[in-house]
Amino acid sequence: MMYAVLCYNDEKTVWSWSKQEEAAVMTRLEEVRVRLTKAGKMGPALRLLPTTAATTLRKTQEPPLVIDGPFAETKEQLLGFYVIDVADLDAALDVARELAAVNPGGAYEVRPIALYCPDERAM
Amino acid sequence: MNDLEWIEAALTAARPQAMGALLRYFRDLDRAEEAFQEAALRALQSWPRNGPPRDPGAWLILVGRNAALDDVRKANKHEPLPADAVISDLEDAEAPLADRLDGSHYRDDVLRLMFICCHPDLPATQQIALALRIVSGLSVAQIARAFLIGEAAMEQRITRAKARVAKAGVAFETPGVAERSERLAAVAAMIYLIFNEGYSAGQDEQRAPLCDEAIRLARILLNLFRTEPEIMGLTALMLLQQSRLPARFDAAGEVILLEDQDRGKWDTRLITEGLALIDKAMRHNSPGPYQIQAALAATHARARDAADTDWAQIDHLYAALERMQPSPVVTLNRAVAVAKLNGPAAALAMLDPLETKLSGYFHYFGARGMFLMQLGRRAEARTAFDRAISLANTPAEAAHIRRHLDRLGREHPQPSS
Numbered sequence: 001m002m003y004a005v006l007c008y009n010d011e012k013t014v015w016s017w018s019k020q021e022e023a024a025v026m027t028r029l030e031e032v033r034v035r036l037t038k039a040g041k042m043g044p045a046l047r048l049l050p051t052t053a054a055t056t057l058r059k060t061q062e063p064p065l066v067i068d069g070p071f072a073e074t075k076e077q078l079l080g081f082y083v084i085d086v087a088d089l090d091a092a093l094d095v096a097r098e099l100a101a102v103n104p105g106g107a108y109e110v111r112p113i114a115l116y117c118p119d120e121r122a123m
Numbered sequence: 124m125n126d127l128e129w130i131e132a133a134l135t136a137a138r139p140q141a142m143g144a145l146l147r148y149f150r151d152l153d154r155a156e157e158a159f160q161e162a163a164l165r166a167l168q169s170w171p172r173n174g175p176p177r178d179p180g181a182w183l184i185l186v187g188r189n190a191a192l193d194d195v196r197k198a199n200k201h202e203p204l205p206a207d208a209v210i211s212d213l214e215d216a217e218a219p220l221a222d223r224l225d226g227s228h229y230r231d232d233v234l235r236l237m238f239i240c241c242h243p244d245l246p247a248t249q250q251i252a253l254a255l256r257i258v259s260g261l262s263v264a265q266i267a268r269a270f271l272i273g274e275a276a277m278e279q280r281i282t283r284a285k286a287r288v289a290k291a292g293v294a295f296e297t298p299g300v301a302e303r304s305e306r307l308a309a310v311a312a313m314i315y316l317i318f319n320e321g322y323s324a325g326q327d328e329q330r331a332p333l334c335d336e337a338i339r340l341a342r343i344l345l346n347l348f349r350t351e352p353e354i355m356g357l358t359a360l361m362l363l364q365q366s367r368l369p370a371r372f373d374a375a376g377e378v379i380l381l382e383d384q385d386r387g388k389w390d391t392r393l394i395t396e397g398l399a400l401i402d403k404a405m406r407h408n409s410p411g412p413y414q415i416q417a418a419l420a421a422t423h424a425r426a427r428d429a430a431d432t433d434w435a436q437i438d439h440l441y442a443a444l445e446r447m448q449p450s451p452v453v454t455l456n457r458a459v460a461v462a463k464l465n466g467p468a469a470a471l472a473m474l475d476p477l478e479t480k481l482s483g484y485f486h487y488f489g490a491r492g493m494f495l496m497q498l499g500r501r502a503e504a505r506t507a508f509d510r511a512i513s514l515a516n517t518p519a520e521a522a523h524i525r526r527h528l529d530r531l532g533r534e535h536p537q538p539s540s
Contacts, residue, residue, distance in 0.1 A: 002129040005393050006271065010133070010136065011346075012136035012137070012346070013129075013132050013133045013136040013179075015136065015339050015342055015343075016132040016133075016135040016339065018132075019303040019332075019335065021128060021132070048340060048348075049395065049396050050359070051346070052342055052345045052346055052349065052355075052400070053396055053399040053400055053403070055403055066406070067350070068350045068355075068403060069349040069350075072208060075177060077180055097508070104128070104129040104132075105129055105133070105175065111211075
């Protein structure tokens with residue numbers, strides 16, 4: 001079964017990590033990602049730029065309104081996600097635990113994937 | 124990252140918001156700082172035990188305010204202090220408090236906190252020192268090291284700056300539209316000062332991190348004022364300049380000029396973020412000096428190598444900047460683009476009227492010598508390069524000019540006397 005593992009954290013805190021701390025966290029996360037890839041569990045993964053770089057198209061009026069910033073103002077922000085392919089929810093939560101162990105603060109939302117369209121562009 | 128490092132990062136992140144709110148309550152910088160300090164100490168005790176609160180900022184504001192009020196009560200009535208257990212009930216109070224203090228309230232708190240550091244009577248170095256102490260929360264010792272002065276002298280400097288700020292008084296009412304935009308402009312300038320302090324320090328271990336701190340403050344500001352194109356521009360400008368850091372110095376620590384930098388070393392993540400922000404800013408059709416400078420940096424960032432630079436775009440952007448902020452240095456920079464587009468004669472004609480204003484400016488004579496050399500006016504070129512060397516700010520600048528002089532000598536050897 002495929003799941004998205006969505007990473008949430010307070011971006012103000014993440015910005016306040018020192019360069020060394022940030023590099024250490026990213027290195028440890030990458031180790032987990034590579035390990036899970038070798039185990040055949042890890043699909044695409046991506047990290048998002050901060051919500052200050054986001055733009056939102058609001059469909060509350062016609063034509064839709066373009067506004068600066070993320071869709072919702074929240075205490076924690078969506079910072080990125082992993083697509084994983086594992087047997088069941090327990091296995092998916094194990095992946096989230098592995099990621100959580102090397103990444104301070106925040107939360108992981110494990111969400112089953114209903115439709116998955118892989119990148120079909122000619123590379 | 125262990126617990127302590129995480130808590131310290133969370134305290135640093137929440138500091139502007141918490142300090143801003145405490146300053147609004149107490150209307151006194153020292154009391155606000157003491158309250159924050161006390162709240163931070165209690166966080167260090169409580170968070171490892173009880174887990175971090177959902178909203179560290181709201182927690183610190185509540186605890187800081189209560190602690191300061193306790194002090195007042197204690198001083199007045201000699202009442203016993205409430206037990207630590209009272210603090211653990213905070214989780215209940217925290218959520219409604221956070222909801223009540225919505226983003227718009229925090230916005231003006233943080234802006235006010237940053238703005239008091241920008242008092243026009245304070246010289247630039249004092250503005251930076253005060254902001255690093257109050258907004259960023261660096262220790263006096265850290266700031267003193269960055270400014271290469273003793274801790275006691277820095278302590279005195281900050282105390283004096285604080286006294287001046289207190290005497291000047293700052294409005295605590297919610298600012299009107301015009302006042303808010305004046306505050307934003309002053310704060311943007313102060314943040315850019317911090318950045319330049321770090322940028323001009325090269326690879327100095329104490330000062331170079333000021334660039335990252337300035338970017339962090341700009342992101343916090345942009346987070347609160349999401350629709351301000353000039354704040355997007357400022358953040359983009361600093362991100363794009365900072366993206367070149369890995370390529371700016373050679374092994375000996377000497378500056379490598381933009382055109383000679385190995386662009387493969389530029390930090391692509393910072394470039395991507397900078398380009399995204401300048402894209403967003405442009406949609407507002409409300410250009411300003413930071414956006415234009417960011418667009419200039421973006422034009423360089425988009426070029427594969429120095430030869431690939433879009434000089435027409437650079438010329439166009441400097442022309443816009445000239446109209447907005449006329450300055451001989453801007454015209455000089457524009458002349459460099461004009462030389463690439465229309466040849467050295469056109470560029471030289473732009474430089475002539477600037478000579479009196481830029482008679483002590485290294486880059487003026489560097490550019491002048493370059494254009495004269497390209498026109499084959501070798502003796503005049505040599506005179507300009509000699510002036511440039513005498514005005515060079517760094518050994519790298521002088522070495523760069525000396526290479527031009529060598530070329531002049533090689534191609535057209537001077538008769539030996």
